[in-house]
Amino acid sequence: MPDxxxxxxxxxxxxGLKMYFPITAGVFRKKVGDVKAVDDVSFxxxxxxxxxxxxxxxxxxxxxxxxxxxxxxxxxxxxxIAGTEIATAGFDSLRAMRPAMQMVFQDPQASLNPRMTVxxxxxxxxxxxxxxxxxxxxxxxxxxxxxxxLNRDFANRYPHEFSGGQRQRIGIARALxxxxxxxxxxxxxxxxxxxxxxxxxxxxxxxxxRLGLTYLFISHDLSMVRHIADRVAVMYxxxxxxxxxxxxxxxxxxxxxxxxxxxAVPEPDPMVEAxxxxxxxxxxxxxxxxxxxxxxxxxxxPKVMDICREIDPEFREIAPGRHxxxxxxxxxxxxxxxxxxxxxxxxxxxxxxxxx
Amino acid sequence: xxxxxxxxxxxxxxxxLFISLVIFLLLELAPGDPMAQVPLTVPDEVKQKMxxxxxxxxxxxxxxxxxxWQFFVIExxxxxxxxxxxxxxxGQQRVISWQTRSxxxxxxxxxxxxxxxxxxxxxVVAVLIAVPIGVYSAYRQYSLFDQAGTFITMxxxxxPPFFSGVLVIVIFSIxxxxxxxxxxxxxVVNDWDSFVVQLKQMVMPVMVLALQITSQISRYxxxxxxxxxxxxxxxxxxxxxxxxxxxxxxxxxRNSLIPVVTVVALLVPSIFGGAIITEQVFKxxxxxxxxxxxxxxxxxxxxxxxxxxxxxxxxxxxLIADILYGILDPRIRYD
Numbered sequence: 001m002p003d004x005x006x007x008x009x010x011x012x013x014x015x016g017l018k019m020y021f022p023i024t025a026g027v028f029r030k031k032v033g034d035v036k037a038v039d040d041v042s043f044x045x046x047x048x049x050x051x052x053x054x055x056x057x058x059x060x061x062x063x064x065x066x067x068x069x070x071x072x073x074x075x076x077x078x079x080x081i082a083g084t085e086i087a088t089a090g091f092d093s094l095r096a097m098r099p100a101m102q103m104v105f106q107d108p109q110a111s112l113n114p115r116m117t118v119x120x121x122x123x124x125x126x127x128x129x130x131x132x133x134x135x136x137x138x139x140x141x142x143x144x145x146x147x148x149x150l151n152r153d154f155a156n157r158y159p160h161e162f163s164g165g166q167r168q169r170i171g172i173a174r175a176l177x178x179x180x181x182x183x184x185x186x187x188x189x190x191x192x193x194x195x196x197x198x199x200x201x202x203x204x205x206x207x208x209x210r211l212g213l214t215y216l217f218i219s220h221d222l223s224m225v226r227h228i229a230d231r232v233a234v235m236y237x238x239x240x241x242x243x244x245x246x247x248x249x250x251x252x253x254x255x256x257x258x259x260x261x262x263x264a265v266p267e268p269d270p271m272v273e274a275x276x277x278x279x280x281x282x283x284x285x286x287x288x289x290x291x292x293x294x295x296x297x298x299x300x301x302p303k304v305m306d307i308c309r310e311i312d313p314e315f316r317e318i319a320p321g322r323h324x325x326x327x328x329x330x331x332x333x334x335x336x337x338x339x340x341x342x343x344x345x346x347x348x349x350x351x352x353x354x355x356x
Numbered sequence: 357x358x359x360x361x362x363x364x365x366x367x368x369x370x371x372x373l374f375i376s377l378v379i380f381l382l383l384e385l386a387p388g389d390p391m392a393q394v395p396l397t398v399p400d401e402v403k404q405k406m407x408x409x410x411x412x413x414x415x416x417x418x419x420x421x422x423x424x425w426q427f428f429v430i431e432x433x434x435x436x437x438x439x440x441x442x443x444x445x446x447g448q449q450r451v452i453s454w455q456t457r458s459x460x461x462x463x464x465x466x467x468x469x470x471x472x473x474x475x476x477x478x479x480v481v482a483v484l485i486a487v488p489i490g491v492y493s494a495y496r497q498y499s500l501f502d503q504a505g506t507f508i509t510m511x512x513x514x515x516p517p518f519f520s521g522v523l524v525i526v527i528f529s530i531x532x533x534x535x536x537x538x539x540x541x542x543x544v545v546n547d548w549d550s551f552v553v554q555l556k557q558m559v560m561p562v563m564v565l566a567l568q569i570t571s572q573i574s575r576y577x578x579x580x581x582x583x584x585x586x587x588x589x590x591x592x593x594x595x596x597x598x599x600x601x602x603x604x605x606x607x608x609x610r611n612s613l614i615p616v617v618t619v620v621a622l623l624v625p626s627i628f629g630g631a632i633i634t635e636q637v638f639k640x641x642x643x644x645x646x647x648x649x650x651x652x653x654x655x656x657x658x659x660x661x662x663x664x665x666x667x668x669x670x671x672x673x674x675l676i677a678d679i680l681y682g683i684l685d686p687r688i689r690y691d
Contacts, residue, residue, distance in 0.1 A: 029498065066591075069595060071591055071594060071595055091600075095597045095599070096597075097597075098595070098596065098597025099597060102595065103592075103595045105588055105591070105592060107588055110587060110588035110589065111588040111589055111591070111592045112589055112592065113589040113592070113593070113607055113611070114589070114611065114685070114686065114687055115610055115611055115684075115685070115686060124593075124596060124598065125596040125597060125598070128596065128597060128598055128599070128602070129597060158686040158687070160686070160687045171592075174592070174596070178597075
């Protein structure tokens with residue numbers, strides 16, 4: 001498990017990724033602004049690991065995942081997958097690279113073409129990117145169905161005939177068809193009920209072990225991310241505020257937003273749960289079309305300082321493998337290694353309200 | 357699906373019988389006299405005898421029953437006789453037109469080819485134009501092409517054929533002299549030159565009709581494409597690394613065609629109904645023109661029969677549209 005950096009090969013390197021959607025208004029559809037869905041995001045995913053990407057709804061997680069695979073045209077930034085730049089690749093060369101990078105979508109019902117059979121859905125990329133004969137193709141389809149635990153007899157059925165969990169298995173089989181190295185899992189379990197969620201997550205882990213896959217696992221389910229991810233990135237309003245190995249992030253969150261987010265995770269032990277203190281942050285998320293000056297979180301941050309409203313904090317490595325974008329942390333680490341002290345007292349200093 | 361079809365066909369029998377009764381009663385209530393065109397010099401008692409000769413002296417239920425018998429038993433028998441040379445319907449009274457005193461179905465059979473040629477061609481042309489326009493304007497939404505398409509379809513929707521028909525006659529027949537203003541039904545196609553003449557006389561009525569139908573269908577096509585282009589499975593197809601052509605023409609188009617095919621099927625009865633106004637403008641003596649003249653002459657058997665045939669076609673194509681829907685969309689199953 002990659003706790004540090006440098007020992008493993010980076011497979012996906014994202015630098016300064018920006019994804020703005022234009023806002024148009026008026027009779028002539030003039031551009032009046034941008035929705036900054038993803039605003040200057042950088043991260044690296046190492047081969048064979050799972051990077052969890054968490055954040056509340058609308059913070060740009062899914063947009064980020066789609067932009068990484070260039071399902072959107074990014075506004076700026078560089079995306080390198082296995083050393084190849086894809087942010088600016090031409091349409092045909094990009095298409096040729098598609099087999100290496102795949103995606104499992106959030107809504108398994110809507111993301112499968114209702115007029116294609118399972119065999120058609122799984123087999124279509126094989127038609128496009130390989131030269132298999134009919135027989136080889138069918139064998140491959142059956143192999144994939146076996147891998148994800150679908151009965152071979154279902155090959156000629158249509159997606160609407162399956163349950164949610166089975167449909168997600170179809171989606172995974174489809175993503176696996178071309179032997180990808182990197183898969184973006186865009187909330188693959190959000191639309192499933194809890195018992196099925198566990199099955200699908202276990203399947204994803206099993207496939208990772210067997211096929212050596214690398215995942216970008218997007219989710220708002222913090223417990224599930226803790227279970228599956230090796231490192232976790234936390235997003236707020238289009239930016240990554242904290243990125244750290246799983247244990248250190250869940251153990252000692254640095255950014256006030258991460259702290260608030262993690263305080264919302266229920267504890268399985270009722271004794272601990274009874275004393276769990278939730279940090280409730282007031283107000284609403286600002287509009288991504290008009291983010292606040294300075295730090296994006298300054299309007300809601302319980303520990304806000306004057307500098308936060310003026311200068312956007314830099315996304316910095318404060319310890320090996322730990323990146324945070326917060327003046328509090330970077331200032332503290334600058335002033336003679338008092339980071340530990342501020343971290344220890346950090347959770348009690350802020351205004352705390354008792355959770356239900 | 358088969359049992360569904362049978363069930364629907366069975367249900368359509370009482371529906372159609374009821375429709376025929378409604379048509380019959382409506383025509384009965386309508387003012388007008390088949391003898392209105394007879395000169396005033398003919399004495400009233402003679403007119404009365406003529407009315408009785410047409411069967412108008414009988415009470416309502418007898419006349420309706422007679423029409424039902426003639427339409428549902430004798431006419432089919434006559435058709436069988438014609439096809440196989442049998443003599444089932446020999447000497448039996450058929451549905452007779454009051455205007456011409458010849459069987460209604462014979463006249464319909466004479467008029468049908470004109471209507472099918474002109475209106476049918478217009479329909480095919482319209483669909484062939486409308487589908488690509490709809491696909492492309494949806495794919496490039498708000499582009500110049502889309503805006504121009506929207507503008508032209510608005511024109512097509514809002515200009516009635518009695519205006520556009522006369523307009524094209526003024527421009528292309530009178531000013532430019534390219535096409536004849538009257539459709540000559542007696543024209544026989546037997547070589548290349550006569551085929552060109554036929555094409556020329558078809559161009560204007562076909563285009564006037566096609567403008568309207570294209571407007572409708574291309575709007576449906578565009579709306580349906582837009583609906584599907586935003587679906588998640590389209591992103592899946594792109595993520596699979598399919599060519600853009602495959603994504604649009606296979607994934608999106610096939611799903612978008614489902615509602616459009618239904619609309620097209622539902623509009624087909626209007627082909628047979630003929631385009632009454634357009635046929636009048638270009639003097640195409642098809643079914644639409646036949647219906648108008650029959651109404652003007654109070655030719656009740658003709659009007660009753662034609663209206664009922666349209667009703668049958670509408671019921672039939674509704675059923676066909678539903679079945680097509682089931683075939684095209686695997687999510688819809690009737691059984």
